[in-house]
Amino acid sequence: MSYPMPSLEAGAYPSLREIAATAGRLSGKILRTPVWRWQTGAADALLGADTEVWLKLELFQATGSFKLRGALNALLALDAPARQRGVVAVSAGNHAIAAAYSARACNVDAKVVMPEQASPARIAACKALGAQVILMPDVHAAFSHGRQIEMDEGRTMIHPFDGPMIAQSTATVGMELMEQVPRLDAVVVPMGGGGLCAGIASAVKQTAPHCAVIGVEPMGADALYRSFRSGRPERLERVDTVADSLGAPYALDYSFQVCQRFVDDVVRVTDDEICRAMFYLYRDMKLVAEPAAATASAALFGPLRDRLRGKRIGVIVCGSNIDPARFAELVQRGAA
Missing domain, CATH: 3.40.50.1100 (Rossmann fold)
Structure with missing residues (x-):
């Protein structure tokens, strides 16, 4: 077609x-x-x-x-002030895990916003990697809250797909x-x-x-x-x-x-x-x-x-x- x-x-x-x-x-x-x-x-x-x-x-x-490729590439591109402010990611799981892993590897503070329906195993993986996990009612609310964190705290949004x-x-x-x-x-x-x-x-x-x-x-x-x-x-x-x-x-x-x-x-x-x-x-x-x-x-x-x-x-x-x-x-x- x-x-x-x-x-x-x-x-x-x-x-x-x-x-x-x-x-x-x-x-x-x-x-x-x-x-x-x-x-x-x-x-x-x-x-x-x-x-x-x-x-x-x-x-x-x-x-x-595969999400590690994008999250790590984005973290590696941050300058020193941006690393100091930290990052935020929105995801049902795979991107959140990748962002948490990459943030730990780069010594950057990370918040990840996930829908409440996300797999408990994925939530646990993010926490184990040192990220602060915030749960929201659904994926639309998660994206909205992630953008609010980005604006309020000056964190860099590590976008999941764009x-x-x-x-x-x-x-x-x-x-x-x-x-x-x-x-x-x-x-x-x-x-x-x-x-x-x-x-x-x-x-x-x-x-x-x-x-x-x-x-x-x-x-x-x-x-x-x-x-x-x-x-x-x-x-x-x-x-x-x-x-x-x-x-x-x-x-x-x-x-x-x-x-x-x-x-x-x-x-x-x-x-x-x-x-x-x-x-x-x-x-x-x-x-x-x-x-x-x-x-x-x-x-x-x-x-x-x-x-x-x-x-x-x-x-x-x-x-x-x-x-x-x-x-x-x-x-x-x-x-x-």
């Missing part, structure tokens, strides 16, 4: 030079995560042996998700993948606010313009799917999905425009499809993937199956911060 091309000037998105510089800045501070080919179980039965599925295992990243610093950081995932698995036909990426997909797509398309980049959102958190179709950033009245890490309540200009420029299509998957993909990843690949991390695989076995059959595909597995009881519940749902 084709969409209108935005008037995004060169320099308004991450260049290959900027991505390489970011990778150099983060080198030794984050992990270069591995890739692994999925050749058994669902990949073979549903896609066939002529389809190559390569998983980019960002769930093995320190802090358990802005050049985030895109330059997530682009390093795409750069690594294209080095690890050359000649890909398509890359499938989970989407929440679009920061991961914007960065990866910018790296992929500038490296291999022929390679399709397809974003995947849950049905109950589809701000970018709606934005692609309307041509402007959309806001959701409510978020309702098991993939809480993808529960951004709105799209924002920068990430949306970078995605518009480089992403070929956005598709949606149901919560049942996500749970089924979690089950497949666990059964076949022995991976404990949180719902967000299974979303790209869910699309591969669902709405993208016929389109990508016989292709060489990169699939982003973005995180693994989930408590054992919740993981078991969702995997059992997927196995039913």
